[in-house]
Amino acid sequence: MTVNGRKVQANVDDNKLLVEFLRKDLGLTGTHVGCDTSQCGACTVEVNGNAVKSCTCFAVRADGATVTTIEGVASPDGTLHPMQEAFREHHGLQCGYCTPGMIMSAIDLVKHRPDVSEAEVREAMEGNLCRCTGYQNIVNAVCAAAGSMKGTAK
């Protein structure tokens, strides 16, 4: 599969989850395991252009896929993705554990629905849980990024 623009090849057990492959085999530990029961969204990554829960996908089923993790969204020169920048600017995190999943999910949301309203952000981000309950600033960040992402390729 291609992960963050890099071709990777490995033999893995059939029961290995995509999140385990990303974290343990590739060392991409930015993708977090929260609940491990498909509810919290901390493990969200992009597979073939859609946000999915990497704890609820076997690695072998992503054979040949294009995968983007939180490590792959900033520019190679270190410039943050507009969504990352908006989370920084609006303090869209407290402990930060849910943040990679929040950002991956939010990028997917804004990409598919550039004109998303605040109410729609609240509804559409329901698959990402923040145990610090820092939702207000997360919603502020996603709305701000939706504005700044308009017209950009990502």
Add this chain to the structure above:
Amino acid sequence: MNGFQILRPSTVNETVSMMQSNEDAQLIAGGQTLIPSIKHGLARPAVLVDLTKVEAIRGIGIGAKEITFGAMTTHAEVAASAEVKKVIPVLADLAGKIGDRMVRNMGTIGGSVANNDPAADYPAALLALGATIQTDRRKIAAADFFVDMFSTALEPGEVVTSITFPLGAAAAYEKFRNPASRYAMVGAFVSRTGSEVRVAITGAAGVVFRFAAMEEALRKSFTAETADAVVIPHDGLNGDMHASAAYRARLVTVMTSRAVAAVARLQ
């Protein structure tokens, strides 16, 4: 998690023969129910036959009188389809309320139907709209398909390939969802074609069912007030930590009433 082998066929025929030659094989579609079940040890398959690469059973086809969904069409695809929104908007609405966005990007209509979770959304739509389930070997009417909790008319190794809904009914789905799991505590699907009214209820009992007394009342007078007056006995309904059987019984009436009001607004 137990060890297992994943087989990845690319045609329906290959899928069927893999299911036949592996006695303990289980089909996996989007995996959004099955993978958590495997992780919890509730399912211990020796072989998983993965439908991801079977391209022929993916996609949406629209005819003059019906719409057909390939079994591997995801909830997100149904929810976002401009064509579905145009010819049968209730299904786009229903699909967009399943789980959350990430689940909808993986979960499929065929998987949901074959799994027959007592609180799943699609079974109510199939039953109320009179859908037909196409498998690798036959057609099954929705009325004959949903047998009991997690149990269907499918034979061992039988593969759901598509689901066809007739067009033309005015329909609405109202769901009172569990805020954590997003499954229906109770969901009511109401469809009306001429004088025919069908009401299918999910989440309230062990399996989706038609609410005959409600249908009879609504055929005489199709109003939210009529629905409000029809009570379902709570004996035999689900009761758990989320809602008692009596509470679910009340939800059946309220959700049906709201769906009737929504259908009436369409007409």
